[in-house]
Amino acid sequence: MDLKQIIMSRYATKKFDGKKIDQKKIEELLELIRHAPSSFNIQPWKIKIITDQKLKEQLKPVSMTQDQITTSSHLLVFCANTDIMGNIDKLDAQFKASGMQDEKRAASVNMMKDAFENASEEYKLSWAQRQVYLALENALLGAKALGFDSCPMEGFDSEQYAKILNLPKHIVPTALCTVGFAADKPRPKIRFPKEDVFF
Amino acid sequence: MDLKQIIMSRYATKKFDGKKIDQKKIEELLELIRHAPSSFNIQPWKIKIITDQKLKEQLKPVSMTQDQITTSSHLLVFCANTDIMGNIDKLDAQFKASGMQDEKRAASVNMMKDAFENASEEYKLSWAQRQVYLALENALLGAKALGFDSCPMEGFDSEQYAKILNLPKHIVPTALCTVGFAADKPRPKIRFPKEDVFF
Numbered sequence: 001m002d003l004k005q006i007i008m009s010r011y012a013t014k015k016f017d018g019k020k021i022d023q024k025k026i027e028e029l030l031e032l033i034r035h036a037p038s039s040f041n042i043q044p045w046k047i048k049i050i051t052d053q054k055l056k057e058q059l060k061p062v063s064m065t066q067d068q069i070t071t072s073s074h075l076l077v078f079c080a081n082t083d084i085m086g087n088i089d090k091l092d093a094q095f096k097a098s099g100m101q102d103e104k105r106a107a108s109v110n111m112m113k114d115a116f117e118n119a120s121e122e123y124k125l126s127w128a129q130r131q132v133y134l135a136l137e138n139a140l141l142g143a144k145a146l147g148f149d150s151c152p153m154e155g156f157d158s159e160q161y162a163k164i165l166n167l168p169k170h171i172v173p174t175a176l177c178t179v180g181f182a183a184d185k186p187r188p189k190i191r192f193p194k195e196d197v198f199f
Numbered sequence: 200m201d202l203k204q205i206i207m208s209r210y211a212t213k214k215f216d217g218k219k220i221d222q223k224k225i226e227e228l229l230e231l232i233r234h235a236p237s238s239f240n241i242q243p244w245k246i247k248i249i250t251d252q253k254l255k256e257q258l259k260p261v262s263m264t265q266d267q268i269t270t271s272s273h274l275l276v277f278c279a280n281t282d283i284m285g286n287i288d289k290l291d292a293q294f295k296a297s298g299m300q301d302e303k304r305a306a307s308v309n310m311m312k313d314a315f316e317n318a319s320e321e322y323k324l325s326w327a328q329r330q331v332y333l334a335l336e337n338a339l340l341g342a343k344a345l346g347f348d349s350c351p352m353e354g355f356d357s358e359q360y361a362k363i364l365n366l367p368k369h370i371v372p373t374a375l376c377t378v379g380f381a382a383d384k385p386r387p388k389i390r391f392p393k394e395d396v397f398f
């Protein structure tokens with residue numbers, strides 16, 4: 001399937017058939033997500049993968065009781081990671097391991113640190129959440145490319161998710177992506193006309 | 200090219216060769232962007248397309264003098280549109296035109312309006328900006344799929360862009376996507392290991 005076909009045929013699946021996706025396919029999906037771009041390549045995200053049915057049942061009431069939670073094969077909880085300085089340090093270690101010249105490495109790391117030094121917690125969260133959506137789009141397109149379906153979801157209680165999943169404060173549940181095999185049918189896509197979007 | 204090849208070969212191009220992309224290809228790219236998903240399908244974005252070299256020269260100093268601005272074929276300015284209620288009304292009209300049952304249409308529109316009724320301006324902006332990044336990822340992948348290159352950019356002065364482009368207050372420049380033909384080479388991709396991203 002070419003990219004256009006993927007984009008045009010992907011849709012927010014409201015109900016899955018409960019069948020499990022092969023682990024090998026899931027691994028392929030995770031590689032597509034992991035290689036998403038992000039500003040400065042800081043990758044400010046962590047993704048919790050949930051397959052346990054009991055845990056899904058527990059999360060459903062704090063997800064507006066949406067059927068996708070329990071009928072999906074896998075529930076991916078896309079979290080923003082606001083420990084941006086921590087990620088920069090990890091990148092620094094990777095740069096070093098890759099043999100990058102010390103001067104270049106320091107310049108790159110300092111530029112990144114300068115950009116976030118005085119950033120408020122609100123800004124860091126908002127910025128990290130934006131990046132998460134780049135990875136989320138890879139998940140949505142990736143699912144279709146790999147032969148299954150997906151639903152991006154914002155209708156859930158982020159604080160309850162953090163509590164149930166026992167997440168530290170800097171890992172903020174931001175969007176869900178349920179994946180599985182559709183048990184519904186897509187409706188025709190409705191989008192604003194070109195002349196309304198581009199100017 | 201399959202999606203994996205697109206994702207793995209796309210990179211943030213630092214310099215383009217200045218050649219123009221065929222208008223037909225650009226039109227195809229815009230269709231991929233326009234069909235991006237967004238929460239509630241509200242599509243809270245507007246995208247300014249810039250090809251005029253003089254305007255690009257004017258924008259370069261407020262874009263950290265990055266070469267991509269002036270060497271690209273097209274500069275796409277991805278703006279968040281915080282007039283969410285306005286977009287909901289436009290969707291309502293589209294639902295009506297599509298023949299959707301009145302009761303269903305009202306329920307759908309009311310659910311959307313309820314979700315944003317008490318939202319602060321800060322939340323609306325942050326939320327809209329997140330959605331923009333779904334469309335941005337389609338642009339980045341779309342460019343590669345269509346045979347050219349791209350660079351996502353956050354290093355620019357949003358307020359100066361709004362001023363120079365004479366944008367109303369609710370249209371907020373959020374990210375740039377320059378597209379063209381690369382005049383540089385990709386470096387190996389560095390990403391955090393799988394066990395660090397997924398849990």
